[in-house]
Amino acid sequence: MDEKQVFMRIREILSGRQAIPVEEIGPDTRLKEDLEVDSLDLVELSMLVEEEYGIELFDEQLGAVNTVGDVVRLILESVSARD
Amino acid sequence: MKRRVVVTGLGAVTPLGVGAEAFWTALKQGRSGIGPISSFDADGLPSRIAGEVSSFDPAEYVDPKTAMRMDRFCHFAVAGARLALEDAGLPEGRELEAAGVEAGRAGIIVGSGIGGMSTLENQHRVLLERGYARVSPFTIPMIIPNMAAGILAINLGFTGPNACTVTACAAGAHAIGMAYDLIASGRADLCIAGGSEASITPLSVAGFCSMRALSTRNEEPEAASRPFDAGRDGFVIAEGAGILVLESEEGALARGARIYCELAGFGMSCDAYHITAPDPESRGASACMLEAMRSAGLGPRDIGYINAHGTSTPYNDRSETQAIKMALGEHAHGVAISSTKSMTGHLLGAAGGVEAIATALAIHEGVIPPTINLEEPDPECDLDYVPGEAREAAVEAALSNSFGFGGHNACLAFKAWRG
Numbered sequence: 041m042d043e044k045q046v047f048m049r050i051r052e053i054l055s056g057r058q059a060i061p062v063e064e065i066g067p068d069t070r071l072k073e074d075l076e077v078d079s080l081d082l083v084e085l086s087m088l089v090e091e092e093y094g095i096e097l098f099d100e101q102l103g104a105v106n107t108v109g110d111v112v113r114l115i116l117e118s119v120s121a122r123d
Numbered sequence: 124m125k126r127r128v129v130v131t132g133l134g135a136v137t138p139l140g141v142g143a144e145a146f147w148t149a150l151k152q153g154r155s156g157i158g159p160i161s162s163f164d165a166d167g168l169p170s171r172i173a174g175e176v177s178s179f180d181p182a183e184y185v186d187p188k189t190a191m192r193m194d195r196f197c198h199f200a201v202a203g204a205r206l207a208l209e210d211a212g213l214p215e216g217r218e219l220e221a222a223g224v225e226a227g228r229a230g231i232i233v234g235s236g237i238g239g240m241s242t243l244e245n246q247h248r249v250l251l252e253r254g255y256a257r258v259s260p261f262t263i264p265m266i267i268p269n270m271a272a273g274i275l276a277i278n279l280g281f282t283g284p285n286a287c288t289v290t291a292c293a294a295g296a297h298a299i300g301m302a303y304d305l306i307a308s309g310r311a312d313l314c315i316a317g318g319s320e321a322s323i324t325p326l327s328v329a330g331f332c333s334m335r336a337l338s339t340r341n342e343e344p345e346a347a348s349r350p351f352d353a354g355r356d357g358f359v360i361a362e363g364a365g366i367l368v369l370e371s372e373e374g375a376l377a378r379g380a381r382i383y384c385e386l387a388g389f390g391m392s393c394d395a396y397h398i399t400a401p402d403p404e405s406r407g408a409s410a411c412m413l414e415a416m417r418s419a420g421l422g423p424r425d426i427g428y429i430n431a432h433g434t435s436t437p438y439n440d441r442s443e444t445q446a447i448k449m450a451l452g453e454h455a456h457g458v459a460i461s462s463t464k465s466m467t468g469h470l471l472g473a474a475g476g477v478e479a480i481a482t483a484l485a486i487h488e489g490v491i492p493p494t495i496n497l498e499e500p501d502p503e504c505d506l507d508y509v510p511g512e513a514r515e516a517a518v519e520a521a522l523s524n525s526f527g528f529g530g531h532n533a534c535l536a537f538k539a540w541r542g
Contacts, residue, residue: 080260080264087259
């Protein structure tokens with residue numbers, strides 16, 4: 041599992057849930073400002089990610105993410121910490 | 124002083140079609156909207172028929188992201204409200220004020236009997252199968268019945284009085300009654316009001332079946348809802364929304380709106396008798412009708428049409444017939460009564476909304492929709508239920524009855540508007 045794979049998957053999830061075309065989502069895309077991800081959307085995203093990658097994300101970690109790239113890095117760190 | 128309230132917009136989402144015109148055309152033709160349940164596998168359930176809203180695409184009324192976070196009953200409510208506003212010739216959001224309606228005096232009262240039942244069932248399955256940590260954060264906002272009124276306000280920019288009535292099968296009528304009171308008393312100038320329901324789900328149907336409330340005439344879906352007929356065996360569950368735009372008469376006149384009729388009065392009462400069965404002496408229902416007439420300044424002889432609650436259950440139709448006799452006295456035999464549930468099925472919390480639309484159109488167009496499937500009248504149901512075919516008649520005033528489990532009774536009184 042590399043960064044690109046995780047990014048592609050997160051982009052796919054966000055595109056589906058936020059109803060925004062995948063082409064408009066990049067690593068620097070901001071969750072709140074650009075994708076209108078609200079607090080409940082973020083919880084839902086974290087639940088999907090936790091299940092898919094077998095990790096546990098904490099609210100304080102989620103509170104610190106700003107961009108799509110931040111989410112990808114958080115996942116990779118959590119997977120690495122788990123292993 | 125009480126202000127006059129008029130009906131200026133109609134939005135129907137029903138098993139007979141989407142839009143008031145499609146709904147009304149089907150009612151006048153005496154068409155049934157009942158068929159086999161298609162939304163889930165109903166095999167094994169005693170009742171396997173329903174009035175489903177088919178050919179409905181929420182994307183026509185709500186943006187895709189929001190639609191995913193809403194239960195089906197909210198989709199219906201938004202569609203109904205948008206159709207009603209369009210019918211009333213009113214814009215939404217900021218443009219509303221340009222049309223002379225102050226957003227803070229524009230209210231929304233939309234009821235629902237059950238709320239987001241399919242969401243509840245889906246998420247309960249998630250809880251049991253995958254644990255609490257997988258339950259969607261949207262579970263609660265999608266289930267709560269008041270979310271239709273909340274989402275409508277967000278969508279339309281109405282910041283005035285906003286609430287939800289939850290009085291089972293009287294919820295839609297209570298919402299319209301509450302909106303009437305808000306406008307008549309001067310606390311709002313315009314309201315979107317009605318009911319919405321989407322409870323054709325396994326748990327809901329199983330629950331009603333368990334009560335022996337639903338028709339089991341599965342082999343003849345279109346003949347299953349037969350109010351006042353001796354062969355009736357229960358109601359047919361249905362879904363949809365019925366939403367009205369109500370305005371103060373002065374506001375409607377100032378913007379040159381088309382006025383369907385006046386909503387002239389409202390009655391409410393409670394049987395205080397049993398959780399589901401109507402009072403065998405019909406005291407609550409008749410008191411409610413009398414109060415609606417009193418508040419509208421109408422006497423029994425003024426009433427030309429009653430859109431009955433008429434569920435097609437053995438209990439209701441007999442008890443409602445008695446209530447009409449108690450409220451109207453001798454004139455009970457002279458009034459045209461029909462149950463449009465014979466065609467739509469029972470939309471539960473939305474029933475009062477769609478039936479208010481039918482009643483408003485009966486007055487506006489001078490046509491009384493029929494009670495279909497009434498072939499052999501129950502001897503205890505001996506009034507004029509307009510069997511089989513629609514009837515042309517100039518209706519000066521009409522009542523619409525809605526009664527709900529819990530003993531909740533609501534009656535709306537409409538009058539022809541003559542300017």
